[in-house]
Amino acid sequence: MKYSIKDERLAEKGEHLLKWAEDHMPVLMSIKKRFGSEKPLNGIQIVACLHVTKETGVLVRTLMAGGADVALTASNPLSTQDEVAAALVKDGANVFAWKGQTKEEYYDCIKKALAFEPQITMDDGADVVTELHSGGYKKLRVIGGTEETTTGVVRLKAMAAKGVLKYPIIAVNNAETKWDFDNIYGTGQSTIDGILRATNVLLAGKTFVIAGYGHCGKGLANRARGMGAHVVVTEVDPMKALKAAMDGFEVMQMRQAAKVGDIFVTATGNKNVLTKEHAAVMKDGAVLANTGHFNVEVDVKGIIESAKGRLKMRDYVEELTLVNGNRVYVLADGRLVNLAAAEGHPSEVMDMSFANQALAAEYIFNNAKKLEPTVYDVPKEIDSHIAKLKLETMGIKIDKMTKEQEEYVKGWSEGTE
Numbered sequence: 128m129k130y131s132i133k134d135e136r137l138a139e140k141g142e143h144l145l146k147w148a149e150d151h152m153p154v155l156m157s158i159k160k161r162f163g164s165e166k167p168l169n170g171i172q173i174v175a176c177l178h179v180t181k182e183t184g185v186l187v188r189t190l191m192a193g194g195a196d197v198a199l200t201a202s203n204p205l206s207t208q209d210e211v212a213a214a215l216v217k218d219g220a221n222v223f224a225w226k227g228q229t230k231e232e233y234y235d236c237i238k239k240a241l242a243f244e245p246q247i248t249m250d251d252g253a254d255v256v257t258e259l260h261s262g263g264y265k266k267l268r269v270i271g272g273t274e275e276t277t278t279g280v281v282r283l284k285a286m287a288a289k290g291v292l293k294y295p296i297i298a299v300n301n302a303e304t305k306w307d308f309d310n311i312y313g314t315g316q317s318t319i320d321g322i323l324r325a326t327n328v329l330l331a332g333k334t335f336v337i338a339g340y341g342h343c344g345k346g347l348a349n350r351a352r353g354m355g356a357h358v359v360v361t362e363v364d365p366m367k368a369l370k371a372a373m374d375g376f377e378v379m380q381m382r383q384a385a386k387v388g389d390i391f392v393t394a395t396g397n398k399n400v401l402t403k404e405h406a407a408v409m410k411d412g413a414v415l416a417n418t419g420h421f422n423v424e425v426d427v428k429g430i431i432e433s434a435k436g437r438l439k440m441r442d443y444v445e446e447l448t449l450v451n452g453n454r455v456y457v458l459a460d461g462r463l464v465n466l467a468a469a470e471g472h473p474s475e476v477m478d479m480s481f482a483n484q485a486l487a488a489e490y491i492f493n494n495a496k497k498l499e500p501t502v503y504d505v506p507k508e509i510d511s512h513i514a515k516l517k518l519e520t521m522g523i524k525i526d527k528m529t530k531e532q533e534e535y536v537k538g539w540s541e542g543t544e
């Protein structure tokens with residue numbers, strides 16, 4: 128089967144969404160233009176497991192302009208924009224994704240995409256690499272892959288450390304032009320967007336509890352503060368906790384935060400961060416959401432089991448009445464709230480993330496023979512090139528060091544004058 132999507136008739140709407148994204152992704156569009164004339168990925172089969180959004184659509188078009196064939200599957204059962212999936216099928220991509228997949232359908236789609244036998248894989252969460260390493264795929268022709276997110280990089284580094292990773296991976300997530308923007312500003316804005324679209328609650332004056340103060344938690348904390356919320360951070364890492372405290376946020380243990388919070392968001396990359404024990408001491412009406420990659424951060428199943436009543440209040444909002452009579456509201460089944468209830472990160476930040484993806488694919492193709500089966504950072508030249516291009520498209524000019532200054536920063540002999 129060549130594709131499996133919700134409805135091909137949505138293609139025209141998808142085209143409009145893609146056009147909107149293209150207009151807001153100038154760096155990726157300049158790469159698309161070059162790929163169109165140079166065809167650096169000619170004849171390469173790419174299997175991408177990414178959130179099927181309008182921004183991913185622009186990436187897929189860029190890869191196809193470069194000569195690649197693309198099979199696309201979703202990296203989350205709730206994140207697919209069905210209109211975009213339809214438009215991409217019309218373009219000739221093999222898309223296996225629709226919004227609202229079951230777990231079985233989700234993995235089935237990954238398997239269908241993998242039947243195209245990729246030479247390059249693109250992951251957001253490492254589900255494709257994991258599936259390819261599961262033993263069912265004997266003759267791999269993969270020359271390399273890329274990984275979009277922190278959770279995926281952690282999984283892949285664990286595989287490399289154990290010596291089981293079979294091919295090189297470029298950690299797109301770890302490029303400065305990715306995580307200093309996408310993870311911070313993208314997650315910050317889109318998580319709030321998801322919570323607001325789902326609930327329309329007022330943030331001003333609320334106590335907004337964020338579990339995890341990595342790049343994503345930090346971005347979210349700043350945006351929540353900007354909307355007038357009182358932000359509380361919980362952490363397990365002393366360094367991050369210290370940073371949160373000195374950035375002016377209140378830091379405490381979750382068992383304390385559970386009693387005072389109005390809105391809770393997990394951004395940890397870990398599991399069972401919010402549990403039924405926490406829910407049991409929460410205020411009536413507390414809102415629980417997750418913005419980490421997997422749906423294991425909030426123990427939704429445990430909280431449901433401990434509840435005496437369950438009601439779908441509105442799209443992406445489930446009311447759970449606890450035995451003490453208090454109600455908690457779980458958003459998007461504990462899946463990524465920004466992609467399930469909203470549209471994910473804005474195009475402007477995905478512009479840099481996906482420029483890294485496109486250039487990393489080209490780099491893998493050109494350097495496959497030199498690469499070992501381990502996890503690599505995006506080469507510095509690519510990262511800096513993207514930063515320069517982004518600044519240019521924003522019309523921002525920066526200074527250049529004089530010859531004298533260049534010598535000065537390289538030298539060691541000049542000190543106090």
Ligand code: ADE
Pocket residue numbers: 177178179180181182183313466470471472473474477
């Ligand atoms: N991850 C977060 N936001 C995204 C988006 N808009 N498109 C693809 N992946 C994303």
